[in-house]
Amino acid sequence: MSETESKNDVEVFRLRARAWLEENMPPERAEPWSHADAARWPRARELQRLLFDGGFAGICFPKAYGGQGLSLAHQQAFDEEVTPYEMPLTLNVPTFGIIAATLLEFGTEEQKKRYLPAILNGDEAWVQLLSEPTGGSDLASVMTRATPEADGFVLSGSKVWSSGAYAADYGICVARTNWDLPKHDGISVLIVKMDQPGVAVERIRGVAGDDEFCQEFFDDVWIPAANVLGEIDAGWTVVRGLLVHERNSMGGASPYVSGGGLMPLSRRDEIVALAQRLELTGEPRVRELVAEAHVLSLVQDQTSQRVTDAMMRGKLGPPAGAILRLMGARVSVRRSDIALEISGADTGVWEASNPEGGVVGKRFLARQGSELGGGSTEIQRNIISERLLEMPREPAADRGVPFSQVRRNAMPSKPRG
Numbered sequence: 001m002s003e004t005e006s007k008n009d010v011e012v013f014r015l016r017a018r019a020w021l022e023e024n025m026p027p028e029r030a031e032p033w034s035h036a037d038a039a040r041w042p043r044a045r046e047l048q049r050l051l052f053d054g055g056f057a058g059i060c061f062p063k064a065y066g067g068q069g070l071s072l073a074h075q076q077a078f079d080e081e082v083t084p085y086e087m088p089l090t091l092n093v094p095t096f097g098i099i100a101a102t103l104l105e106f107g108t109e110e111q112k113k114r115y116l117p118a119i120l121n122g123d124e125a126w127v128q129l130l131s132e133p134t135g136g137s138d139l140a141s142v143m144t145r146a147t148p149e150a151d152g153f154v155l156s157g158s159k160v161w162s163s164g165a166y167a168a169d170y171g172i173c174v175a176r177t178n179w180d181l182p183k184h185d186g187i188s189v190l191i192v193k194m195d196q197p198g199v200a201v202e203r204i205r206g207v208a209g210d211d212e213f214c215q216e217f218f219d220d221v222w223i224p225a226a227n228v229l230g231e232i233d234a235g236w237t238v239v240r241g242l243l244v245h246e247r248n249s250m251g252g253a254s255p256y257v258s259g260g261g262l263m264p265l266s267r268r269d270e271i272v273a274l275a276q277r278l279e280l281t282g283e284p285r286v287r288e289l290v291a292e293a294h295v296l297s298l299v300q301d302q303t304s305q306r307v308t309d310a311m312m313r314g315k316l317g318p319p320a321g322a323i324l325r326l327m328g329a330r331v332s333v334r335r336s337d338i339a340l341e342i343s344g345a346d347t348g349v350w351e352a353s354n355p356e357g358g359v360v361g362k363r364f365l366a367r368q369g370s371e372l373g374g375g376s377t378e379i380q381r382n383i384i385s386e387r388l389l390e391m392p393r394e395p396a397a398d399r400g401v402p403f404s405q406v407r408r409n410a411m412p413s414k415p416r417g
Helices: 003-024 040-054 073-081 091-104 109-120 236-251 272-275 285-314 318-347 356-371 377-388
Strands: 126-129 146-149 150-161 172-178 187-194 199-204 213-224
Touching: 003 040, 003 073, 040 172, 040 213, 073 187, 091 109, 126 150, 146 172, 146 199, 150 172, 150 187, 172 285, 172 318, 213 318, 272 285, 272 318, 318 356, 318 377
Parallel strands: 126 172
Antiparallel strands: 146 150, 150 213, 172 187, 199 213
């Protein structure tokens, strides 16, 4: 297909999407869903089913697994058209952009045919079970144990900071299956059914009042061998791929999220609207802040397009996703700071009849999460320095040492009572 034919094909798709959206999708909510509102999960599933039935779910996923088999240009055109409508953004991360992408890359044919259509039609939501109470940012130091038994594994241990685990049907869990290999070896990635016996999920209340994060406890949970994603004891390859998809999703470069990613286009003008509602658009300092927020969004968009294009053309490798992940975090934090400065005292105390200040205040309290989720900004800087700029790696005393000989903290058990 020539470049002209390709552009025409995208425009035909755009017009078809525009007409369908106008007829079938509800208008965007006046206020975005709060993380504290569990009703957003069934609503997202309902909206995703609408998109699936209309032929607009999984635009970049292959047709063989329930997608549309189209290009990134088609997805970008769709994202531009959905701005006025309510979209199932709750399912973008991690279900679509991270986990479905990882299943597509590493899953067996049976796994892809079983799980991807159920994800794309909204029937099943997923959670990634990565971080542990003792591991910090060192994902390779996992101590959740998967002991081989008969035709499967017995899973024991704990995960933490898992977003939306309480609403998930399945999870991707990183566990240690061989303790006599170095820490980056001896790891396997398992598919876990979240409602089976032995799985306990406890929600964690955050400083902003929401309880989206969870801690999970696995008490001798049976995992069949068919639920291994990738190779046994070689799961770090899958983990690295998953982390690439995570950085791309968080940074705005994933072709698998739909509706604008973590910050849809409809939210880009929120700071302008905030200044207008507070009647501060004539204040010089406020105008400077609004302009700064607008410029940050434009630069982020252009950087995302440039880096994504370079990655697709092979000029930059997968580690370049760290550039987008780092920039996305810094822009998100700064936008929260700008909104706080414009809102003033309303972000600390507000009337029930005027909840705008509460929205800004809560986002400010939770803003640091954008620098932790998807890998901390410090990790992104390490990736950029070591894998893109080819600077020397930091020393590691446990490199090449069997994990059973590495000093480590004990895995906490589930609290009683």
